[in-house]
Amino acid sequence: MSLTNTLAKVANNYSKKGEGVFILMDEKEINSFLERFPIADLWGIGRNHTKYLLSQGIDTALKLKRAPPKWIRQKMSVVGERIVSELNGHMAHEIEEASASKKMITVSRSFKEPKTENEEIESTISAFIERAAEKLRGEGRVTSQVLVFIKTNRFSEGDYYSNYHLVELEVACNYTPTFITAAKSALSKIYKPYLSYKKAGVCLLELSDPESFQPSFFKSSSSRQEQLMQTLDTLNKRYGKRTVSYGAVKQAAHTITQRQFLSPCYTTHWSDLPKVK
Structure with a gap:
């Protein structure tokens, strides 16, 4: 589990390799895992966007996290912008409802x-x-x-x-x-x-x-x-x-x-x- 849906998917990927619940909350720990997380495995990216990002040298989730939001929106629409926002720990929709x-x-x-x-x-x-x-x-x-x-x-x-x-x-x-x-x-x-x-x-x-x-x-x-x-x-x-x-x-x-x-x-x-x- 983690702070956002996208980060929770990353945590879930690692939890499958071990036992129980994998908790991803600390900023340094999050960056450490994102640095090793292939862009192709990131939830919501899609095959075409993956190919484009790889051509731009963005091959990990951490590199995508640090990409300029305006550029991401131009190339990947609002969907990509939301993914980057969630990689940075911000819910695409702040939660008042659960x-x-x-x-x-x-x-x-x-x-x-x-x-x-x-x-x-x-x-x-x-x-x-x-x-x-x-x-x-x-x-x-x-x-x-x-x-x-x-x-x-x-x-x-x-x-x-x-x-x-x-x-x-x-x-x-x-x-x-x-x-x-x-x-x-x-x-x-x-x-x-x-x-x-x-x-x-x-x-x-x-x-x-x-x-x-x-x-x-x-x-x-x-x-x-x-x-x-x-x-x-x-x-x-x-x-x-x-x-x-x-x-x-x-x-x-x-x-x-x-x-x-x-x-x-x-x-x-x-x-x-x-x-x-």
Whole structure:
């Protein structure tokens, strides 16, 4: 798994050679693998574009990553531009909805304004977890692996920082509170104060069908959790997203709403003064 669909395909290619899930998150590690990844094997390129890129000396995914976006768009259209963008760690479509594959659900976002405070990032991560868990239940699946990642802006002054932490649950589930607790624990392992974080996200890995697990001693507890989640999902589907939610998630949603839909301050901010054309 990795930060984008294209990078996840690269990681998946290497995971087939080993066992379990291959996680590709660190910038240096990503570049190391892209340098050895043939352009012909890159997802979404196509045979004709591969021949052209090879004729231009672009024979690895790393060289494509470093190619000028404007030139790529001219030669490969918007599709090629999106691939290059994803090789650089930017989702072609930033995710507010969860993007899912058979083995993974990811929810992430690049922040318009960098976030520094742990509480603010924790609230945002909780909101991502809520959405991912809702998607997981919608697919009728469970998981025991919760991953959280954060990263600063590689183009800003100061050292670039990117890290992740994976939490293994004792029992696979699709219970949001359990995931939120795990995500907060993961964040505490990788968060560094005084840094300005540009992007964060969560991943639910190794998705499975509930039937693949033998009945446990805690079956009655799981049944109560399932009923609670069904009620929550039904209410939110009927009355609107996050009608019923968790405290940390409500705080994150409220903060986002405040910033995105704040009325202009015509009398106190020069930047909000109406412009006459």
